Amino acid sequence: MAERTVVSPVWLGMEQQRWRRLTSTWMMVMLLLFPILLLLGAFMRIVQANLLPTLLPEWFYAVMTLHGLGMVGTWFVGAMAAVSYILTQYVRPSRKVSWTALGATLLGVVLLLATTLVGRFGVGWYFLYPLPFYPAGIWPTWATWAFLFSLAILGVGWTIWAVDLLRAIAQHYSLRAALAWHYIRGETEPEIPPAVLITTVSLISALSGFLAAVIILVLSFLEWAGTGFTNDALLMKNLIFFFGHVLVNITMYLGVVLVYDVLPRYSGRPWKTNRIVAIAWNTVLFLVLFAYFHHLYMDFVQPQWMQVLGQVASYLISVPAAVVTIFSTLLLVYGASMRWTLSSLLMYLGVMGWAIGGVAAVIDSTIAVNLRFHNTLWVPAHFHTYYLMGVVLMLLGFAAHFGLEVSERPENGRLAKLIAALFVIGGYGFLSMFYVGGAHSVPRRYAVYPQEVMQGVDYARIALGFIAVLFLGVLLYLWETGRRCALAFRTSESS
Amino acid sequence: MSQVSIFYLFVVLAVFIAFVFLLVGRSTRQVRDVAYRAADRMRKVFFFTLTGILTVFLGITLPRMPYPAHGQLPDQVVHVVGKQFAFAISETPIETDEQWEEVSSFAPPVKVSAGRLVEFRVTSFDVNHGFSLYAPNGQLLAQTQAMPGYVNRLRMRLSERGRYTVLCLEFCGSAHHRMRGVFFVE
Numbered sequence: 001m002a003e004r005t006v007v008s009p010v011w012l013g014m015e016q017q018r019w020r021r022l023t024s025t026w027m028m029v030m031l032l033l034f035p036i037l038l039l040l041g042a043f044m045r046i047v048q049a050n051l052l053p054t055l056l057p058e059w060f061y062a063v064m065t066l067h068g069l070g071m072v073g074t075w076f077v078g079a080m081a082a083v084s085y086i087l088t089q090y091v092r093p094s095r096k097v098s099w100t101a102l103g104a105t106l107l108g109v110v111l112l113l114a115t116t117l118v119g120r121f122g123v124g125w126y127f128l129y130p131l132p133f134y135p136a137g138i139w140p141t142w143a144t145w146a147f148l149f150s151l152a153i154l155g156v157g158w159t160i161w162a163v164d165l166l167r168a169i170a171q172h173y174s175l176r177a178a179l180a181w182h183y184i185r186g187e188t189e190p191e192i193p194p195a196v197l198i199t200t201v202s203l204i205s206a207l208s209g210f211l212a213a214v215i216i217l218v219l220s221f222l223e224w225a226g227t228g229f230t231n232d233a234l235l236m237k238n239l240i241f242f243f244g245h246v247l248v249n250i251t252m253y254l255g256v257v258l259v260y261d262v263l264p265r266y267s268g269r270p271w272k273t274n275r276i277v278a279i280a281w282n283t284v285l286f287l288v289l290f291a292y293f294h295h296l297y298m299d300f301v302q303p304q305w306m307q308v309l310g311q312v313a314s315y316l317i318s319v320p321a322a323v324v325t326i327f328s329t330l331l332l333v334y335g336a337s338m339r340w341t342l343s344s345l346l347m348y349l350g351v352m353g354w355a356i357g358g359v360a361a362v363i364d365s366t367i368a369v370n371l372r373f374h375n376t377l378w379v380p381a382h383f384h385t386y387y388l389m390g391v392v393l394m395l396l397g398f399a400a401h402f403g404l405e406v407s408e409r410p411e412n413g414r415l416a417k418l419i420a421a422l423f424v425i426g427g428y429g430f431l432s433m434f435y436v437g438g439a440h441s442v443p444r445r446y447a448v449y450p451q452e453v454m455q456g457v458d459y460a461r462i463a464l465g466f467i468a469v470l471f472l473g474v475l476l477y478l479w480e481t482g483r484r485c486a487l488a489f490r491t492s493e494s495s
Numbered sequence: 496m497s498q499v500s501i502f503y504l505f506v507v508l509a510v511f512i513a514f515v516f517l518l519v520g521r522s523t524r525q526v527r528d529v530a531y532r533a534a535d536r537m538r539k540v541f542f543f544t545l546t547g548i549l550t551v552f553l554g555i556t557l558p559r560m561p562y563p564a565h566g567q568l569p570d571q572v573v574h575v576v577g578k579q580f581a582f583a584i585s586e587t588p589i590e591t592d593e594q595w596e597e598v599s600s601f602a603p604p605v606k607v608s609a610g611r612l613v614e615f616r617v618t619s620f621d622v623n624h625g626f627s628l629y630a631p632n633g634q635l636l637a638q639t640q641a642m643p644g645y646v647n648r649l650r651m652r653l654s655e656r657g658r659y660t661v662l663c664l665e666f667c668g669s670a671h672h673r674m675r676g677v678f679f680v681e
């Protein structure tokens with residue numbers, strides 16, 4: 001039984017131990033940041049519930065920026081680390097690069113903490129140009145600099161990391177083969193595991209997103225350096241949303257890699273690349289470039305063909321996800337002699353959350369609907385669904401799998417079910433208040449709700465109860481899995 | 496469709512998905528083989544149904560894009576300029592910071608005629624803001640971004656009379672939630 005679940009790298013012994021140490025370090029960083037960032041989210045709901053009436057609103061916005069960037073970053077690096085570990089079955093990524101990325105990430109986090117919690121830098125997670133340059137008396141100049149600097153560090157660290165993974169794949173398969181075009185032609189040699197295909201698609205997109213980020217940073221530095229040059233607001237918006245959209249989407253795809261690779265170990269059925277899988281993921285590679293236009297529907301000056309293309313691409317990109325990944329997950333589980341563990345439960349629920357969040361996203365990607373949903377609470381509603389109830393569950397499922405496999409300590413089946421139940425009740429309850437808020441015209445990113453949208457206060461209060469339930473689930477999860485990851489760290493060889 | 500009915504549509508779809516996942520999850524209590532042929536047929540049916548439904552919805556919703564049509568003239572033009580942290584709304588153009596100050600602090604609220612085609616010409620003097628129309632009953636009717644260097648034109652026919660509130664719908668800094676404007680439909 002234990003044999004079947006183990007991720008075995010192409011090399012064993014010392015090298016395997018070192019990968020375990022690296023991966024357990026990443027998992028512990030992820031599992032440490034998660035509850036802290038969750039509490040920052042709870043803090044925002046407390047403020048919106050009017051329970052801290054004397055708090056200055058700039059603190060809300062600084063915390064919002066930290067929570068948003070922190071969460072997006074944490075799940076991205078968590079997914080990269082988990083996928084790297086999975087890929088060691090097939091290829092040889094560099095451990096050194098991953099440790100370097102960890103160093104860059106920690107440095108970036110420290111700078112980000114300083115800019116937001118000391119500097120009160122509050123621009124929201126996607127720092128829409130030109131807001132960083134208009135502090136309205138709140139944050140000092142050094143905070144903007146430190147922020148841009150921390151983005152640059154993170155950007156460099158993560159780009160090197162993505163490039164190294166692609167290098168490892170290319171050395172073993174060649175990138176063309178890794179994209180599985182030969183499957184589309186009907187050949188099945190060389191065999192490409194789905195994890196390799198999806199990672200390749202994700203990382204190519206990631207690099208295009210990071211390129212946009214570099215352009216944003218360079219343009220910002222140019223303007224900020226006082227050369228008299230000013231940027232075009234519409235161009236900057238396009239670049240920023242392209243970057244943000246790609247970063248969020250590839251995090252989801254990397255989460256899906258984990259499901260493709262780990263869930264079959266619990267269902268006892270294989271999940272192989274075939275023609276449909278190859279077509280689906282190559283379609284995604286293409287469409288993800290155009291779907292980002294849906295962030296700019298309310299910029300009426302954007303050329304109209306882009307708006308139409310945005311809606312068409314956003315609608316169509318849901319087809320490969322639904323018909324291939326979600327349908328196949330159901331097929332993998334249907335009537336299988338499934339071992340329901342904490343890991344397989346969370347991953348299965350994660351695919352469900354991805355599907356539900358996807359429906360909410362497609363609804364909002366309708367231009368005529370976006371006219372009334374854009375920047376209301378519907379937006380955090382849908383992205384929290386596919387993050388919190390999607391990618392996060394997939395990654396927590398991976399960490400549970402990893403902890404179980406390395407520590408070899410059997411888990412408590414009852415506790416696993418209890419944790420899953422608390423996540424579902426707390427998570428969807430918390431989300432429902434965002435959705436109800438969006439349906440009742442409550443704007444997103446309001447520290448205090450004005451009298452026209454007072455209903456937002458009640459929704460925030462109800463959400464707090466659900467957040468408490470979720471937090472309890474997270475604590476139990478950390479007790480189960482955090483311990484195992486720590487054990488994995490202690491018992492694995494240091495490099 | 497109002498926001499609330501779209502919300503219900505979403506709830507129905509979400510419950511359906513959860514139900515399917517629950518059924519499939521429970522099916523593992525009794526181990527059985529999957530008939531892959533039948534499953535492939537089902538996948539094809541699913542593919543064509545989903546693509547069909549999405550295409551129909553594209554057909555229904557794309558013609559309802561809110562962007563101004565060519566060759567049609569509005570009955571009334573209203574100028575809107577956002578700036579940290581207020582909207583200046585006026586029937587005459589606002590071109591300087593002084594005019595903006597004047598309009599946003601002292602000018603009486605603009606009056607728009609009910610049922611006529613109004614064009615809001617929306618821009619910003621500093622960062623991005625979001626111009627929105629909240630009806631007297633508190634429902635968000637429409638919005639467009641207020642962007643520095645660009646003018647977004649939002650056209651509307653407002654039939655319900657009364658006081659409309661403009662809330663800022665793009666995060667613009669520490670007083671974003673206090674940024675507002677007002678006008679009347681008569």
Ligand code: HEM
Binds near residue numbers: 044
């Ligand atoms: C229980 C856990 C969580 C709670 C209580 C929570 C709470 C919140 C709240 C209250 C907001 C502000 C909503 C508004 O616009 O008014 C927010 C924004 C946000 N959250 Fe969460 N959140 C949670 C988990 C997550 C997760 C897992 C992610 C993963 C990426 C995430 C990412 C974000 C982002 C990106 C924003 C937007 C920040 C911005 O507008 O700049 N959150 N969250």
Ligand SMILES: [Cu+2]
Binds near residue numbers: 674
């Ligand atoms: Cu504003």
Ligand SMILES: [Cu+2]
Binds near residue numbers: 674
């Ligand atoms: Cu604002």
